[in-house]
Amino acid sequence: KAGVTQTPRYLIKTRGQQVTLSCSPISGHRSVSWYQQTPGQGLQFLFEYFSETQRNKGNFPGRFSGRQFSNSRSEMNVSTLELGDSALYLCASSLAGGADEQYFGPGTRLTVT
């Protein structure tokens, strides 16, 4: 069974631009979560989607948004990029969220210059 895939793996953007990251969950998984990892803040929860609905959202500004499609693939978008958005963005999938085991993708390394 294929694992969680994320594209692109690396991105370099300029301040003020926007970016879209993609995540394909493990086949059969309906829950997708997104996390931001930085050296200073560690791993922080962005949001979680289940059956195309956002069920939970972390403490991030409205510039961070996401969506999930009917095939469970998910995208997250960051608008008006800031230098502080430079991070490793990880997505995780699980069967239904909650107490289910989470499986992470390799991440997208975003650098904002």
Added chain:
Amino acid sequence: KQEVTQIPAALSVPEGENLVLNCSFTDSAIYNLQWFRQDPGKGLTSLLLIQSSQREQTSGRLNASLDKSSGRSTLYIAASQPGDSATYLCAASYNTDKLIFGTGTRLQVFP
């Protein structure tokens, strides 16, 4: 506030040693506790998942325990190898569909 803490932050041991990594959580109403491994610049690899009703889980040389009453979990690595060098993260799951991560323990096993 739900918080997860890991001690020590870094650990360097010679090959062959048995070692214990610690994870503490402030809210004992967890759904489960998951241990991950992260290699530099990479994603997270799930190592062990302990449901709230369980006391421990084992996989090969790894054994993880969970004590909800004391708010602690430990990851035991037997006969450590240089290939075990990585950052180990624990994460607690509550009724909010998100994981709350500790800050990790950076492990180096030298030959």
